[in-house]
Amino acid sequence: MVNMEKTTEQMILETARNHFVQYGYGAARMQEIADDAGINKAMLHYYFRSKENLYHEIVIRTLDYLLPRLFKAFKQEGLLFERIENIIDTYIETLIEQPDIPFFVMSELSQKRERFIEELKKRSKHFPPVQSFLAQMAQEMQAGKIKQINPIHLFLNILSMTVFPFIVKPVFCTLFEFSDTAFEQLMLERKPIIMEFIKSSIELK
Amino acid sequence: MVNMEKTTEQMILETARNHFVQYGYGAARMQEIADDAGINKAMLHYYFRSKENLYHEIVIRTLDYLLPRLFKAFKQEGLLFERIENIIDTYIETLIEQPDIPFFVMSELSQKRERFIEELKKRSKHFPPVQSFLAQMAQEMQAGKIKQINPIHLFLNILSMTVFPFIVKPVFCTLFEFSDTAFEQLMLERKPIIMEFIKSSIELK
DNA sequence: AAATAGTTTAACTTTATGGTTAACATGGAA
DNA sequence: TTCCATGTTAACCATAAAGTTAAACTATTT
Numbered sequence: 001m002v003n004m005e006k007t008t009e010q011m012i013l014e015t016a017r018n019h020f021v022q023y024g025y026g027a028a029r030m031q032e033i034a035d036d037a038g039i040n041k042a043m044l045h046y047y048f049r050s051k052e053n054l055y056h057e058i059v060i061r062t063l064d065y066l067l068p069r070l071f072k073a074f075k076q077e078g079l080l081f082e083r084i085e086n087i088i089d090t091y092i093e094t095l096i097e098q099p100d101i102p103f104f105v106m107s108e109l110s111q112k113r114e115r116f117i118e119e120l121k122k123r124s125k126h127f128p129p130v131q132s133f134l135a136q137m138a139q140e141m142q143a144g145k146i147k148q149i150n151p152i153h154l155f156l157n158i159l160s161m162t163v164f165p166f167i168v169k170p171v172f173c174t175l176f177e178f179s180d181t182a183f184e185q186l187m188l189e190r191k192p193i194i195m196e197f198i199k200s201s202i203e204l205k
Numbered sequence: 206m207v208n209m210e211k212t213t214e215q216m217i218l219e220t221a222r223n224h225f226v227q228y229g230y231g232a233a234r235m236q237e238i239a240d241d242a243g244i245n246k247a248m249l250h251y252y253f254r255s256k257e258n259l260y261h262e263i264v265i266r267t268l269d270y271l272l273p274r275l276f277k278a279f280k281q282e283g284l285l286f287e288r289i290e291n292i293i294d295t296y297i298e299t300l301i302e303q304p305d306i307p308f309f310v311m312s313e314l315s316q317k318r319e320r321f322i323e324e325l326k327k328r329s330k331h332f333p334p335v336q337s338f339l340a341q342m343a344q345e346m347q348a349g350k351i352k353q354i355n356p357i358h359l360f361l362n363i364l365s366m367t368v369f370p371f372i373v374k375p376v377f378c379t380l381f382e383f384s385d386t387a388f389e390q391l392m393l394e395r396k397p398i399i400m401e402f403i404k405s406s407i408e409l410k
Numbered sequence: 411a412a413a414t415a416g417t418t419t420a421a422c423t424t425t426a427t428g429g430t431t432a433a434c435a436t437g438g439a440a
Numbered sequence: 441t442t443c444c445a446t447g448t449t450a451a452c453c454a455t456a457a458a459g460t461t462a463a464a465c466t467a468t469t470t
Contacts (some may be wrong), residue, residue, distance in 0.1 A: 008417085024316055026232015030458060040419050045459065106311040109375050111228055117379050124409070127380060147405075152381070152391070154397050157366050159373075164365035167372060170314050174322050175332060176357070193358050200352075201406040213447085235428060245449050249428065 009047055011037045014045075017058050021100045024107050025055055025147045037126055059112075062104060063119055067126050069094060072128035080140050081199065082131060089160050093189055095166040102167040130155075154202065163195045214252055216242045221249075222263050226309045230316055267309060268324055269384055272331050274299060279334035285345050286404065288338060293367050293399055300371040307372045320335055335360075349409045359407065366399045 015037035019028040030051055034041040048054035073090035076083060095101060108116040135153040165172065165187060174181055220242035224233040235256055253259035262311040278295035281288055300306060313321040342356040370392060372375065376387055 022315060024229035024231055024312070027230060027316060029456090031318055040340065041458090042420085042460080043418065046417075049459095051458065058337065103315040105376075106308065106372070107315060110226065110308040110312060111232065113375055117375065120376065120379065122463090124380075130380075149398065150394070153395060156370050156377075156395075157399075157402060160365040160369035161362050163367040164372075165361050165368075167311070168364075170318055170322070171310075171325065171360075175335075189355070190358060190361075193354065194362075197362060197406045200340070201402045205410065234426090236426090246428090246431080247450085248448065251447075256428065
């Protein structure tokens, strides 16, 4: 069954990821993951040795997929506002596709913070583009093209308005009685709104 | 030892809360909570019957402390910008005092979402002030005093810029090499910056 | 078709965990 | 002092969960 390997392994990874995200590492059950993946529990150990290992594998794969994608946006050279627009687009699209990402990251941060930060540092090659993005902001301020503001704050503002709604989605949707599709619609609406918001707050009058 | 009760009970609640926040409900261990609180495991059951019950008690107490405080800011009548400033102040101060709140909420949302939303709904009496805040925004737009923008987006923008940095604090502090106190400083700096940001983005030119 | 490597299963073992119990301690009221 | 309520402990139990094993099954190679 040489070619079912991938499918079984893939199946395990997907199912396990859902369980880890939903219940957290400690509350996720190997038996339930196996049941849900339609396989025997021993298979989990056959493919991944232990729960800890399976989890780690998922973290690695998620980061290896996510970070290049999220940081690519920072790499694009161009006008400052083009870069900003690029970043907003990338984040919103990624988060619409994978709405469980914030929960995954938060769960990591609260339960396995040290190790998660370690994994991030290992991938710090993705980080320089962020620095260059901040540098460009500083440059345009120096050149008197946009308002003076600590680039870190501007950076935080951009990411905040883009990512935060996805984090509080469940509470938001309950309190304001939004359906999943209505929420998605609202997030797509947000792209130009955030751009407009940022533009009018940093361009010189 | 009639007057140690409170102390023991308090000790349990505090310690347990830390564990639940850090590890999540499923991964938190009664034995470790007991050890950490310096008491016998049986005491946990003596005071709170079961793990589930202890947890529930903590959720209830946290919400009963947090929601009135957070929503009080929305209740304050006044000029729109005064209300906004009030909200930002309240959130930043609360989050500086209790930086684990976002993790607590996120852990709830990913692991006990249904029940958490239930508890929120039970306390929905706090919610009307938010509606009145949104209404005031809409009113000022109608009156031509500020730019036209969907109040929901404006509301999201305010909360985003205020709360998001606290959520990503661990990642942020690592990547930008900020200490805890430097981060706190940055957050205090943010108050006027967020205000300025919002003002210039919604006031008419 | 025999051999081999890789895959899957049911049954089992071990360990950790939430919860219980019964005995013991302590401080105040009678 | 004696008695009682409250608080506290160590030892125990039942169960659920992670992890193991040995046998069976499947596909590929020879």
